[in-house]
Amino acid sequence: MWEHLPLFPARASTMAGHVDALYFALVAIAAFFTFLVSALILFFAIRYRKGRNPHATQIHGSTALELLWTGIPLAIVMMIFVWSSVIFFMQTRPPKGAMEVYLVGKQWMWKFQHTEGQREINALHVPAGRDVRMIMTSQDVIHSFYVPAFRIKADVLPGRYTTTWFHATTPGHYHLFCAEYCGTQHSGMIGEIVVMDPTEYDKWAASGVDGSLASAGEKSFQHYGCTMCHRADNAGRGPNLTGAFGHTVLLDDGRTVTADESYIRESILNPGAKIVSGFKNIMPTFEGQLSEEEVIGLVAYIKALGNGTANLPLPVSEPNSGAYPVAPKQEGSAAKSDKTTTTPEKGGAAQPAAKP
Amino acid sequence: METISHTSQAKTNYLNADYGLKSWLLTTDHKRIGILYLISISVFFVLGGFFAMLIRLELLTPAGDLVLADTYNKLFTMHGVVMIFLFLIPAIPSVFGNFLVPMMVGAKDLAFPKLNLLSWYLFMIGASFIMYSVITGGLDTGWTFYTPYSTTYSNSNVVAAALGVFINGFSSIFTGLNIIVTVHRMRAPGLTWQRLPLFIWAHYATSVIMVLGTPVLAVTIVLVALERLFHFGIFDARYGGDPLLFQHLFWFYSHPAVYIMILPAMGVISEVLACFSRKRIFGYSFVAMSSIAIAVLGFLVWAHHMYVAGISTYAAIIFSLLTFFVAIPSAVKVFNWTATLYKGSITFETPMLYVFAFIGLFTIGGLTGVFLAAVGIDLHVTDTYFVVAHFHYVMVGGTVTAFLAALHFWWPKMTGKMYPEGFSKLSALFVFAGFNLTFFPQFLLGYLGMPRRYHAYPPEFQVLNVLSTAGASILAVGFLMPMLYFAWSLQYGKDAGDNPWKAAGLEWMTSSPPPTFNFDETPTVTWEAYNYDEIDAPGGPAQDKPTHNKGVEVAG
Numbered sequence: 005m006w007e008h009l010p011l012f013p014a015r016a017s018t019m020a021g022h023v024d025a026l027y028f029a030l031v032a033i034a035a036f037f038t039f040l041v042s043a044l045i046l047f048f049a050i051r052y053r054k055g056r057n058p059h060a061t062q063i064h065g066s067t068a069l070e071l072l073w074t075g076i077p078l079a080i081v082m083m084i085f086v087w088s089s090v091i092f093f094m095q096t097r098p099p100k101g102a103m104e105v106y107l108v109g110k111q112w113m114w115k116f117q118h119t120e121g122q123r124e125i126n127a128l129h130v131p132a133g134r135d136v137r138m139i140m141t142s143q144d145v146i147h148s149f150y151v152p153a154f155r156i157k158a159d160v161l162p163g164r165y166t167t168t169w170f171h172a173t174t175p176g177h178y179h180l181f182c183a184e185y186c187g188t189q190h191s192g193m194i195g196e197i198v199v200m201d202p203t204e205y206d207k208w209a210a211s212g213v214d215g216s217l218a219s220a221g222e223k224s225f226q227h228y229g230c231t232m233c234h235r236a237d238n239a240g241r242g243p244n245l246t247g248a249f250g251h252t253v254l255l256d257d258g259r260t261v262t263a264d265e266s267y268i269r270e271s272i273l274n275p276g277a278k279i280v281s282g283f284k285n286i287m288p289t290f291e292g293q294l295s296e297e298e299v300i301g302l303v304a305y306i307k308a309l310g311n312g313t314a315n316l317p318l319p320v321s322e323p324n325s326g327a328y329p330v331a332p333k334q335e336g337s338a339a340k341s342d343k344t345t346t347t348p349e350k351g352g353a354a355q356p357a358a359k360p
Numbered sequence: 361m362e363t364i365s366h367t368s369q370a371k372t373n374y375l376n377a378d379y380g381l382k383s384w385l386l387t388t389d390h391k392r393i394g395i396l397y398l399i400s401i402s403v404f405f406v407l408g409g410f411f412a413m414l415i416r417l418e419l420l421t422p423a424g425d426l427v428l429a430d431t432y433n434k435l436f437t438m439h440g441v442v443m444i445f446l447f448l449i450p451a452i453p454s455v456f457g458n459f460l461v462p463m464m465v466g467a468k469d470l471a472f473p474k475l476n477l478l479s480w481y482l483f484m485i486g487a488s489f490i491m492y493s494v495i496t497g498g499l500d501t502g503w504t505f506y507t508p509y510s511t512t513y514s515n516s517n518v519v520a521a522a523l524g525v526f527i528n529g530f531s532s533i534f535t536g537l538n539i540i541v542t543v544h545r546m547r548a549p550g551l552t553w554q555r556l557p558l559f560i561w562a563h564y565a566t567s568v569i570m571v572l573g574t575p576v577l578a579v580t581i582v583l584v585a586l587e588r589l590f591h592f593g594i595f596d597a598r599y600g601g602d603p604l605l606f607q608h609l610f611w612f613y614s615h616p617a618v619y620i621m622i623l624p625a626m627g628v629i630s631e632v633l634a635c636f637s638r639k640r641i642f643g644y645s646f647v648a649m650s651s652i653a654i655a656v657l658g659f660l661v662w663a664h665h666m667y668v669a670g671i672s673t674y675a676a677i678i679f680s681l682l683t684f685f686v687a688i689p690s691a692v693k694v695f696n697w698t699a700t701l702y703k704g705s706i707t708f709e710t711p712m713l714y715v716f717a718f719i720g721l722f723t724i725g726g727l728t729g730v731f732l733a734a735v736g737i738d739l740h741v742t743d744t745y746f747v748v749a750h751f752h753y754v755m756v757g758g759t760v761t762a763f764l765a766a767l768h769f770w771w772p773k774m775t776g777k778m779y780p781e782g783f784s785k786l787s788a789l790f791v792f793a794g795f796n797l798t799f800f801p802q803f804l805l806g807y808l809g810m811p812r813r814y815h816a817y818p819p820e821f822q823v824l825n826v827l828s829t830a831g832a833s834i835l836a837v838g839f840l841m842p843m844l845y846f847a848w849s850l851q852y853g854k855d856a857g858d859n860p861w862k863a864a865g866l867e868w869m870t871s872s873p874p875p876t877f878n879f880d881e882t883p884t885v886t887w888e889a890y891n892y893d894e895i896d897a898p899g900g901p902a903q904d905k906p907t908h909n910k911g912v913e914v915a916g
Contacts, residue, residue: 010808010820011804011808012807012808013807013808013809022736023736023737023739023740026734026736026737027731027737027740027807030730030731030734030737033727033730034724034727034728034730034731037723037727038720038723038724038727041694041695041698041719041720041723042720042723044698044701045698045701045716045719045720048698048701048702048704048706049701049706049708049716052637052701052702052703052704052705052706053705053706053707053708054705054706054707057703057704057705057706058705059638059705059896060637060638060639060703060704060705060892060893060896061639061703062639062640062892062893063639063640063642063699063702063703064640064642064643064644065642065643065644065645065646065696066642066643069643069695069699070643070646070692070696073691073692073695074688074691074692077687077688077691078685078688081684081685081687081688081730081733082684084684084730084733084734085680085681085684085733085734087734087736088680088734088735088736088737089677089680089735089736090736091735091736091737092667092673092676092677092680092735092736092739093673095736095739096673097673111513144508144513145506145508145509145512145513146506146508146509146603146669148668148743150743150809150811152740152808152809153809155739155740156739156740157668157739157740157742157743158668158670159668159669159670161597161603161604161669161670162508162596162597162598162603163597163598163602163603164597164670166670179809179818181809181811182811183668183742183743183744183811183812184506184743185433185502185506185509185812185813186509187433187500187509187513187514188429188430188433188500189429190429190433190813190814190815191424191429191811191813191814191815191816191817192429192816194818
């Protein structure tokens with residue numbers, strides 16, 4: 005039993021060192037004040053015990069002291085605030101070009117989908133040395149994606165996407181916990197993060213997959229008839245989605261919105277919420293008809309549209325309305341940094357080109 | 361305590377003024393209602409403690425082998441619900457606030473005695489609903505009732521428990537209302553705000569939170585019940601609701617509720633500390649104002665429970681900033697209490713030992729709160745045992761410790777009897793040692809990454825869990841001993857006399873136990889709180905008699 009007494013968690017991400025440094029600073033501050041207060045109490049209790057000091061000396065107070073012990077703690081916590089906020093910005097701002105993994109939580113398992121097409125349950129293989137952005141949702145209650153060795157945690161909510169990111173540093177196996185109570189098997193909703201050497205990861209990611217996530221999304225796109233309106237030639241009754249991802253979209257009420265994963269998800273499940281300028285509110289909702297996995301496939305496909313890695317929707321029948329009102333396309337959009345691992349193919353069902 | 365007066369026994373007091381169950385169940389005497397609360401919350405404390413022991417026993421081994429997963433989930437839920445709603449929130453305000461606020465301000469009763477009795481009945485009715493849910497399927501949502509688990513997925517009896525919490529809320533609101541009005545309107549002549557005991561300031565601040573915060577919880581919890589029954593679509597994304605809305609509403613009350621639990625405890629500490637160091641509290645107005653500051657700032661920090669819940673980065677940063685501010689008034693209190701000891705004349709009766717324990721444990725609880733306010737660290741430790749350890753340092757190390765200090769300090773006033781000093785010191789030692797052994801390892805577990813509410817856990821966490829369970833056993837002994845010796849003292853305890861501590865404060869200027877209407881004549885106050893210089897002055901008020909008995913007729 006004693007061989008199992010770790011007192012400090014493994015450090016396996018670039019974030020761990022930052023969090024630990026602040027933690028140690030806070031431990032030092034807390035220890036100092038706890039020691040100070042305890043030592044003073046002990047000293048006063050002995051020095052001014054009734055046997056030695058039969059008569060108390062009344063002291064009303066001291067404004068100088070009050071200001072001192074208001075001011076010093078305030079200055080200390082403000083420094084901690086700035087330090088911790090800087091770390092928090094790092095924790096919540098994924099670097100551009102991070103590889104992406106989709107996660108669907110459900111009672112009581114974690115389902116992962118790699119853009120390369122790999123699917124996993126309760127285990128997540130990731131490469132060391134690359135930024136990984138998690139795009140997460142739940143199909144039932146709130147869960148929380150927690151990897152202590154990476155010092156990251158983010159709740160996984162039904163009905164929306166939340167994100168977090170990490171940059172694993174050391175290959176190995178690390179705990180994945182659900183940190184938000186989710187029912188009977190909450191403590192069984194655990195898994196492992198397998199951090200691999202990048203080249204081994206690339207091999208792993210390419211082996212035995214049945215088409216990329218985007219190609220699965222393309223199949224759904226056709227199966228559900230999305231191509232009828234969302235045509236690639238600006239002639240459909242719905243906006244042309246080519247190249248739309250990552251751009252600012254003008255809405256019919258004058259607002260603008262960034263076409264991110266959450267916006268696409270909402271537009272599929274609740275199309276009336278934000279109508280693109282120049283289009284009518286005619287799209288039926290797909291709420292209840294698509295699983296979260298299918299929605300993720302569609303999101304991945306729409307992301308891939310226009311960055312040269314996915315097939316465009318086939319134009320069908322006669323032209324109708326105007327062009328899609330997006331801001332001018334900028335460089336890169338939200339494309340993958342590493343195209344070798346995300347090489348979808350013609351036809352939507354073939355193996356990735358990278359496969360040996 | 362050699363100087364014990366045997367003369368007060370003959371006098372009619374609130375305990376022997378009337379007999380029979382009916383005289384208790386229909387009483388409007390704030391002191392009797394305080395005793396009713398004391399008995400009720402003691403029962404719930406034992407029940408909540410029983411759940412805690414089962415939790416700790418389950419966690420002795422990594423596998424979930426003692427109870428089923430569902431049972432475990434119900435245990436920690438019921439532990440939380442019972443301890444928070446049925447013990448911690450009413451513990452000090454409804455027992456000692458009820459008993460002492462009118463006496464401390466020199467009044468005959470609270471402003472609304474019947475409302476006061478109603479508040480106890482509402483408490484018991486609410487508690488009955490909660491108990492009903494325990495025996496009809498239990499409750500497994502966690503005391504936080506997070507949606508959509510509570511509204512849609514839980515198979516346990518959420519509606520009964522929610523109704524119980526709702527009804528309970530009114531009990532809390534009525535107590536708060538009563539205290540506010542009493543402090544404003546019923547102070548004795550000469551008792552200005554600046555002369556009020558800090559206990560009163562603390563209870564005033566608490567009452568404001570109760571009156572402003574509790575309705576939000578009450579409405580929220582009703583919405584949970586309605587959503588569960590009729591799928592209103594307020595909190596469940598499937599019906600178009602927003603689960604985060606629930607968290608905002610819940611914590612809008614439940615974070616201030618933390619201050620409902622700790623502020624009265626701070627009031628107790630000021631009273632006891634002043635008495636056993638024979639000094640006025642250092643920086644009286646700063647301590648008083650810090651209670652108000654905590655009450656106000658406490659309403660502005662709720663979303664620090666939600667840093668990882670999916671709120672925006674900037675919202676998290678703002679709530680982090682505000683949370684750091686709320687640390688300051690607590691620090692001010694700790695420093696002032698410490699400074700009060702300086703040049704005191706200190707004795708070490710049991711209530712004072714609990715005060716020392718409180719200051720030490722609350723300091724750790726408060727400082728680890730700074731860790732959690734720091735959003736960069738909170739991201740790692742929130743929802744782990746670090747949080748569990750933190751709030752137990754505040755709620756048990758703080759509130760329960762202060763509750764025990766209060767119980768020992770005012771027991772002679774409430775019953776006219778002394779508790780046995782030797783046993784009580786021993787139990788204070790058990791509480792302190794057992795508490796630290798139980799909860800300190802949980803800080804380490806939390807930073808290691810052990811999530812809370814886990815029925816089973818990876819084996820590397822076992823050693824620290826075994827230590828924690830061992831500590832809990834010691835703590836249990838420390839908590840059981842007072843129940844035995846207090847009960848024993850009712851029959852066999854030495855007579856306490858009216859003021860065994862030679863304490864300041866109007867409540868000590870009447871007999872023990874006090875007469876039904878507290879004072880035979882309304883006292884007129886011409887002195888500041890904690891006038892220990894006058895009490896202890898040679899040739900001052902008689903040593904074994906209440907001080908300042910001009911205007912107060914005292915037995916004997």
